Amino acid sequence: MAAVVRTRLSRGIMGRLRLASQGLLGPGFRTAPDAVRWMTAMQAQDLQAALWAVGQRVPGSGVEDVRSALDRGEIVRSWPMRGTLHLLAPEDLKWVLAITSDRLIRGMAGRHRELEIADEDVQAARKAALQLVSGGEAATRGRLFRAFEEAGRPTAGQRGIHLLGILCQRGWLVQGPLSGNQQQVVALDEWIRESRTLDRAEGIAELLLRYMRSHGPATERDFSWWSGIPLTEVRAALAEVRDQLVELVFEDTGYWLSPGTAALLDDGVPGQRSVLALPGFDEFLLGYTDRSLVLPPQHADKIVPGGNGMFKKTIVAGGAVIGTWARSGNGRGAAVVPEPFDAVNGLRPAAQKSFELQAAKYRRFVGS
Structure with missing residues (x-):
C-alpha cells in the first residue's frame, strides 16, 4: 500500500519537488541519454x-x-x-x-x-x-x-x-x-537496433511509474493528459504500481511521486533560493495538465501570448515561474535578458545574481 503524506505543504514546495524529480535540482545527470531516459519523454517540438x-539537466554539457x-x-x-x-x-x-x-x-x-x-x-x-x-x-x-x-x-x-x-x-x-x-x-x-516489447497493460503501468518518478508530484489526470491514455486505464495502472510511489495530499488533491523525492520533505526541500532559466516548452511547465501549481494563472498569457501555442522561455525561482527571458543578438555579443512578471521591482539582487549565473551557463552551452 502506498504511503500517504499529509504534511505542511505549499505551492513553492510542490514546485521544488518537481524540480528535484526532473533533475533540475541537485547533481543532475551524467549524460544527455541518461537525462532523456529518466524523463521518459521530453517536449521537443x-x-x-x-x-x-x-x-x-546535464551539468557541464554543451x-x-x-x-x-x-x-x-x-x-x-x-x-x-x-x-x-x-x-x-x-x-x-x-x-x-x-x-x-x-x-x-x-x-x-x-x-x-x-x-x-x-x-x-x-x-x-x-x-x-x-x-x-x-x-x-x-x-x-x-x-x-x-x-x-x-x-x-x-x-x-x-x-x-x-x-x-x-x-x-x-x-x-x-x-x-x-x-x-x-x-x-x-x-x-x-x-533503432534494440527495442523493448511490452503488452499494453504492462506498458501503461511502466509509463505511469516512470512519469510519476520523473515528474512527481503529479496527479493521475496530469499523466492521462500527458500520455493521452484514458483515465480508466490510468487508474488500473496506478493500482498496480502505487506501492512503489508515495501520495501527497495537497489542497484536497492526491499527488504521486517517488519515495526518494518524498524523502526530501524530511529535512526540508532544497532549492528555495534557486533560480533557473528554462527553455520554452520545458517539461517543468508543459508536463502537466494543470500548470497553476507553479504558474500563477494571471501570468499565463505572458508565457503563451494570445494563446498561440508558442511557449516563452521561463525564469523559475524557488519552484515557481516568476518571469520570462529572451536572447538578444547573436554570437559572442548575445545578451540574455530577464523579463520578470514584476516589471516595477524586477528581480531581487540575489535572484538577479543567480539569473546572471544561469545566463552564463546558457551561453557556455550554446558556445556563445
Whole structure:
C-alpha cells in the first residue's frame, strides 16, 4: 500500500519537488541519454529549446553533446503523444507508440479527412519513404516531401507534415541525424537496433511509474493528459504500481511521486533560493495538465501570448515561474535578458545574481 503524506505543504514546495524529480535540482545527470531516459519523454517540438532542456539537466554539457547523442541515435525524436514531438530513449519508442499511436491517429481523423489523406495515401507515402531511406540512408524533410510528390501524394497545405507524422507514429520512420538545424528522416527499424516489447497493460503501468518518478508530484489526470491514455486505464495502472510511489495530499488533491523525492520533505526541500532559466516548452511547465501549481494563472498569457501555442522561455525561482527571458543578438555579443512578471521591482539582487549565473551557463552551452 502506498504511503500517504499529509504534511505542511505549499505551492513553492510542490514546485521544488518537481524540480528535484526532473533533475533540475541537485547533481543532475551524467549524460544527455541518461537525462532523456529518466524523463521518459521530453517536449521537443522546438529543437533548440529541447537541446537546452537536456543541457539544463546535464551539468557541464554543451549543445554539441546533445546534438551528438541525436546523431548517434542515443536519443530519438518522434511524435509519440499529443501530436507533439518528444525526445525519448531509442529502446522506449516502439512500445510507447504501441500504446499511444492508435488513439492519437483516430483523434486526428477529422483533420486527415479535411486534408484528404486516406489509407492509400499513407501506404504510398510509406513505400516512397522506405525506398528513399532504406539501406542506412537519411533524407531531409524537403527530400522526403519530394518523394511523396513523385509518388503522386501532394504535400501542400500541411499534407506533407501529417503524412510524415503518421509514418512516424506507425513506427516506420523516425527522425535521425542532424543536418544543420534540421533532423533527417531514417527508417526506424534500421536506426533503432534494440527495442523493448511490452503488452499494453504492462506498458501503461511502466509509463505511469516512470512519469510519476520523473515528474512527481503529479496527479493521475496530469499523466492521462500527458500520455493521452484514458483515465480508466490510468487508474488500473496506478493500482498496480502505487506501492512503489508515495501520495501527497495537497489542497484536497492526491499527488504521486517517488519515495526518494518524498524523502526530501524530511529535512526540508532544497532549492528555495534557486533560480533557473528554462527553455520554452520545458517539461517543468508543459508536463502537466494543470500548470497553476507553479504558474500563477494571471501570468499565463505572458508565457503563451494570445494563446498561440508558442511557449516563452521561463525564469523559475524557488519552484515557481516568476518571469520570462529572451536572447538578444547573436554570437559572442548575445545578451540574455530577464523579463520578470514584476516589471516595477524586477528581480531581487540575489535572484538577479543567480539569473546572471544561469545566463552564463546558457551561453557556455550554446558556445556563445
